[in-house]
Amino acid sequence: GNSVTQMEGPVTLSEEAFLTINCTYTATGYPSLFWYVQYPGEGLQLLLKATKADDKGSNKGFEATYRKETTSFHLEKGSVQVSDSAVYFCALGSGYSTLTFGKGTMLLVSP
Amino acid sequence: DTGVSQNPRHKITKRGQNVTFRCDPISEHNRLYWYRQTLGQGPEFLTYFQNEAQLEKSRLLSDRFSAERPKGSFSTLEIQRTEQGDSAMYLCASSLVLRTRGSEAFFGQGTRLTVV
Numbered sequence: 001g002n003s004v005t006q007m008e009g010p011v012t013l014s015e016e017a018f019l020t021i022n023c024t025y026t027a028t029g030y031p032s033l034f035w036y037v038q039y040p041g042e043g044l045q046l047l048l049k050a051t052k053a054d055d056k057g058s059n060k061g062f063e064a065t066y067r068k069e070t071t072s073f074h075l076e077k078g079s080v081q082v083s084d085s086a087v088y089f090c091a092l093g094s095g096y097s098t099l100t101f102g103k104g105t106m107l108l109v110s111p
Numbered sequence: 112d113t114g115v116s117q118n119p120r121h122k123i124t125k126r127g128q129n130v131t132f133r134c135d136p137i138s139e140h141n142r143l144y145w146y147r148q149t150l151g152q153g154p155e156f157l158t159y160f161q162n163e164a165q166l167e168k169s170r171l172l173s174d175r176f177s178a179e180r181p182k183g184s185f186s187t188l189e190i191q192r193t194e195q196g197d198s199a200m201y202l203c204a205s206s207l208v209l210r211t212r213g214s215e216a217f218f219g220q221g222t223r224l225t226v227v
Contacts, residue, residue: 044218101153
């Protein structure tokens with residue numbers, strides 16, 4: 001079956017530091033890959049997505065590249081801000097079907 | 112468009128009681144999903160509807176759980192004879208899926224259930 005593994009948090013960084021949150025997956029077929037973000041007290045929001053191998057998703061300075069050979073979709077940002085503090089979820093889905101999520105990684109950014 | 116709306120936001124109930132949650136999807140979306148999220152875990156799929164038809168149910172959805180989507184608009188999730196293990200955040204999401212294209216899922220803020 002499908003599964004997603006994320007690095008455990010919390011990830012604690014100073015403002016303007018470089019961010020990487022690792023995500024690897026197991027899936028049958030060719031799933032789409034997603035990063036969702038959950039800010040404190042809010043619902044899940046789609047941050048970025050990639051639908052096929054070698055696609056790069058990007059939004060708000062965050063990027064992730066769909067690597068089929070390493071079954072990975074690592075999230076990166078060159079310079080984090082305090083406002084990026086949130087829980088980040090990696091997820092996969094086949095077609096437009098249901099999503100399989102990782103456990104989430106909390107990011108804490110200090111000034 | 113106000114996005115996906117869930118009510119109530121919080122619910123505290125005694126063990127053994129029945130509870131019902133409501134989800135109002137984005138109006139033009141034809142798919143509606145329910146997920147459950149426990150502390151420290153990612154959301155886990157429970158069930159989804161295409162219009163008014165319930166197309167898939169997870170094995171997590173025991174016979175104490177029932178979901179409906181009458182007329183293909185809002186949906187309700189009912190839990191009968193609640194147990195402490197049912198304490199979780201219940202998330203609703205919706206999307207538009209057509210034969211040749213679709214959208215990603217948009218999530219509501221969730222209903223947090225506490226069974227005491």
